[in-house]
Amino acid sequence: MYFPYLRGRQYELIALRELLENNKLGSAVIPIIEPVRLSPTLVSTLEGFKDKRQKCSIVMNPGVGSFLEEYSDFSKSNLATRLDSLIDESENFYYVSLMSKDYSLEENFKSIADIGKQITVCKKPDDLQGYNKNYRDQKTAYNFISEMGRLKREVQGNKVKISDNFVKLARNTDYSDKDDEFFSDDHKYFIEDKYKGFSDYSIVGEEYSESGFAPYAVAIHIVYFDSDENLRIHHFVSETNQDPTNPAGKFKEALEKLITFVNEGRVERTLAIYEFEKLYNTGSYPGLGTVKKLSIMHHIELVSKYLDRNSGDSE
Template identity: 45%
Template sequence: MYFPYLRGRQFELIAIRELVEKSLMSKNVMPVVEPVKLSSALIKTMAYFQEKDRALGLVRNPQVGSMLKDLADEKNEKDRGRFYEILKMADILTFLYADANLSANLSAMGQKGIKKQDIATICINQDSIPYLESAYASDCPRFNFIRDESGFRRRMPKQRIMFEDRYPKKSRNVEYLDSEDEHFSSDHLYYEQEGYLGFSDYSVVGNEYSESGFAPYAIAIHIIYFAADQTLRVRHFVSDTNDDITDPAGKFAEALEKLVIWNQTQQLDTFGVQTFEKMYRSRSYPGLGTVKKLSIMHHLELMSRYLDGVK
């Protein structure tokens, strides 16, 4: 089972919603959303997953963004009501970060009718292990997302999900020119024999979170693919004219041409890659949000095909 972990930004939410709309995401893939704000995109995505009877994970104590403040703001009364309404009806798995408030949060969920055995926990800080052990005692969560390190494995042997940031993030897009092709992950090959029920990562986004974006000097397209040994690699297609922030459409065209030429050999045929190739032929530029969306869609469709093939 694969649990792609995504922050609730607009284009990430659109990516998973469109995959379900197009029947391109396997039921062996359950997205986990850490909502960064109470947005119409979040509510629409939750409602669509409910409509299509698809499972979705939702972090109830997000660590970044303004979601908790948004829920407490009276100005958001209508959206808040809709959010909680869908939450009651949809097949949404509650996630909680393990911290000093875990027992109190579990108690609050219990008052809403959610048993602690039906909650997934995220324990990625060594100092949080005692909080989880204390809160669960002889019980265990539905899933426990942990780092693939001995300190976690030794003390949390049950219901484990391997949770790692596998994306080789660079501080600037232009730096990918020095490492155009990199190892991404082999978790899908070994998670079961290493005692995990599933694996999770941050797709091609990475764990780093920033409230605001910026105009990049270089534009990069990141594409996951299978190597001959079935490990996953990531190929970075980067623009060449990167001296300033002008002409993003021209930069995108440069990066896109590299992708199209490379794929003549690779022959990837996911919806995401096919859409990139259509943009190349029409010479269109969709904006950076859509570029990220298509890269995520490609990755999750690729993993869906793989998991459906081995299950």
């Protein structure tokens, strides 16, 4: 099973929604959404998963963003009411709790009675204190852990490996110095390594920031399989990076490199790659949010295709 972990920004939610609408999420993919805002896009995306009867997960105690404050302030609003209804009624949702040393069930914005739909996340040894106090010896659906020996020894049940595979650099221009690098082989070895699945933060990375800025360079991050079916990531970076002006021109420069890469047969075509090709052919600039959306879509669909091809490895 593959659990792409997304922070619920607008472009991430739209990426999931477009994959869902185009039936590009296989049964071996269960996205995790950590909501950062109580937004119409969040609720409509979750409603789409319910209507399609597609499995999805929502973090009940998000550690970033303003969701908890907005949910509390607008607890009687239509959005909160719709969200509560989804959580109460959907049979296809899992509910994620991020462990910490002092975690208690009261941290969750809503109580969930069904322990069989509960997912826990332990990324540091101190997180075991919250896990042991609240969930040890209970039959949770999955327990996510980082690759640490102590966590693997002490966490029980169905374990899922969670990793941050994206090497985030300070500036987009820095990716020019190392434009191609190893990304992951978890999809090949998670069963051999005694996990029930694997999770990552796609091409965004675990680090969260709400602030935006005009970059000097445009970078398109695309994962692809090498000859051994390892996932690598290629960074297609613009050339005229002396100042933050003309983002459309910079996108065109980066896109030309991507299209050359695709035409060389090095990237499997996905819904997102076809969209990049349309943008190239029309000379359109969709904005940087859409560029990230398409890169996320490509990654998730590519892994979904791999797991479908190797269905025995995704159980």
